[in-house]
Amino acid sequence: TKRKVALLFGGASVEHAVSIQSARSVFRAIDPERYTVLPVAIARDGTWLSPEASWALLRGAAVPAAGPAGGPKTDPPASPGFPPGPPWRAVGSPHLNAADVAFPLLHGPMGEDGTVQGYLELLGIPYVGSGVLASAVGMDKATMKRLFALEGLPQVRYLVFERRAVQADPDAVARTVEEAFPYPVFVKPANSGSSLGISRADDRSTLVRALREAARYDATVLVEEGLAVRELEVAVLGNEPPEASVVGEVVPRRAFYDYEAKYTAGGAELLVPAPIDGALAEEIRALALRAYRAIGARDLARVDFFLDKGAGRLYVNEINTMPGFTDRSMYPRLWAASGLAYPALIDRLVEEALRRAGERN
Ligand code: ADP
Ligand code: MG
Ligand code: MG
Numbered sequence: 001t002k003r004k005v006a007l008l009f010g011g012a013s014v015e016h017a018v019s020i021q022s023a024r025s026v027f028r029a030i031d032p033e034r035y036t037v038l039p040v041a042i043a044r045d046g047t048w049l050s051p052e053a054s055w056a057l058l059r060g061a062a063v064p065a066a067g068p069a070g071g072p073k074t075d076p077p078a079s080p081g082f083p084p085g086p087p088w089r090a091v092g093s094p095h096l097n098a099a100d101v102a103f104p105l106l107h108g109p110m111g112e113d114g115t116v117q118g119y120l121e122l123l124g125i126p127y128v129g130s131g132v133l134a135s136a137v138g139m140d141k142a143t144m145k146r147l148f149a150l151e152g153l154p155q156v157r158y159l160v161f162e163r164r165a166v167q168a169d170p171d172a173v174a175r176t177v178e179e180a181f182p183y184p185v186f187v188k189p190a191n192s193g194s195s196l197g198i199s200r201a202d203d204r205s206t207l208v209r210a211l212r213e214a215a216r217y218d219a220t221v222l223v224e225e226g227l228a229v230r231e232l233e234v235a236v237l238g239n240e241p242p243e244a245s246v247v248g249e250v251v252p253r254r255a256f257y258d259y260e261a262k263y264t265a266g267g268a269e270l271l272v273p274a275p276i277d278g279a280l281a282e283e284i285r286a287l288a289l290r291a292y293r294a295i296g297a298r299d300l301a302r303v304d305f306f307l308d309k310g311a312g313r314l315y316v317n318e319i320n321t322m323p324g325f326t327d328r329s330m331y332p333r334l335w336a337a338s339g340l341a342y343p344a345l346i347d348r349l350v351e352e353a354l355r356r357a358g359e360r361n
Helices: 015-030 050-056 092-097 115-123 132-137 141-150 165-170 172-178 204-216 259-263 278-295 330-337 342-360
Strands: 003-010 035-041 099-106 158-162 185-189 199-201 220-225 229-237 244-252 270-273 301-307 313-322
Touching: 003 015, 003 050, 003 092, 003 342, 015 035, 015 050, 015 342, 035 050, 035 092, 050 092, 050 165, 099 115, 099 342, 115 132, 132 141, 132 278, 132 313, 141 220, 141 278, 141 313, 158 165, 158 172, 165 172, 165 204, 165 220, 172 185, 185 204, 199 204, 204 220, 229 278, 229 330, 229 342, 244 278, 244 330, 278 301, 278 313, 301 330
Parallel strands: 003 035, 003 099
Antiparallel strands: 158 220, 185 199, 185 220, 229 244, 229 301, 244 270, 301 313
């Protein structure tokens, strides 16, 4: 009998549009003899769309700014004794309740960060990808770096600051940075993706501006030593044991791999495989598997590296627990180059989640 696969896509993050592209790619490639697709779209404002609106979006309708709710239209009764909360929105979908398994193709906050994973846990629906904790850790760069450090993975030098400190005295924060490592530096909100809120600073005044900017996005701000780097990426797949793909390289056409470079056509070139020697590729694959285990990732993740162009040293930059998943994205391309075609990759991931559900029963 056919398995019903809920594809979750869209989402309340800046990666909304990319997520829709990922879902359309999966829908085109998934084996219709084996799986029935049930689309579950989430609008930019966090509202879960009806099955009809989800189908329209999956099949190519224009992306709505905020869709009609699929759930009840009335506000829930106020709970006595609780202060009024944030505006209430419809959560959930009839398609989700009918599914055998969910594939959350969501990126960034409210999708890749453990929130949706927690919801699926509560519903008892098996899902593709990392669980609540690993998803949350992967989204929080400060926590991710601490776990990588415990695992002994090589990382660029960095400092962590609280928003409060940045707001109270950005010059003092900048002086602390200057004592730790030289310019240029990269300033990042801890919870980010798609390079949003990330900037490079070359002196005191750009650093102060970058700190203030990053503090708008998150209560924790990271500052890293900025290196002239090549950017190498590896796809990790599966469990017990996970496997690592060939290595790929991203060559941004801009100063760094910023939001524009990621999401405009021709903003970056993806080289698969990366033009590097075999020993380096082996080292990168081994580090990727350690990074995956360090955060307790499951099913899939893309691990990103920096190769210092000067000293030739290798550093782990970050892990992404739900990487871009269109058929042109790095993750699927790395597996295709490793001998696993896109439809077979989708199959592996869905079967892995179903197998997990079977074990639990
Ligand atoms: P995101 O999770 O948003 O992708 P990253 O930490 O990967 O954030 O940073 C985005 C991009 O910024 C990187 O792909 C790279 O181009 C550049 N970058 C980030 N940190 C550094 C650094 N320490 N040195 C050089 N470039 C960096
Ligand atoms: Mg990231
Ligand atoms: Mg990145």
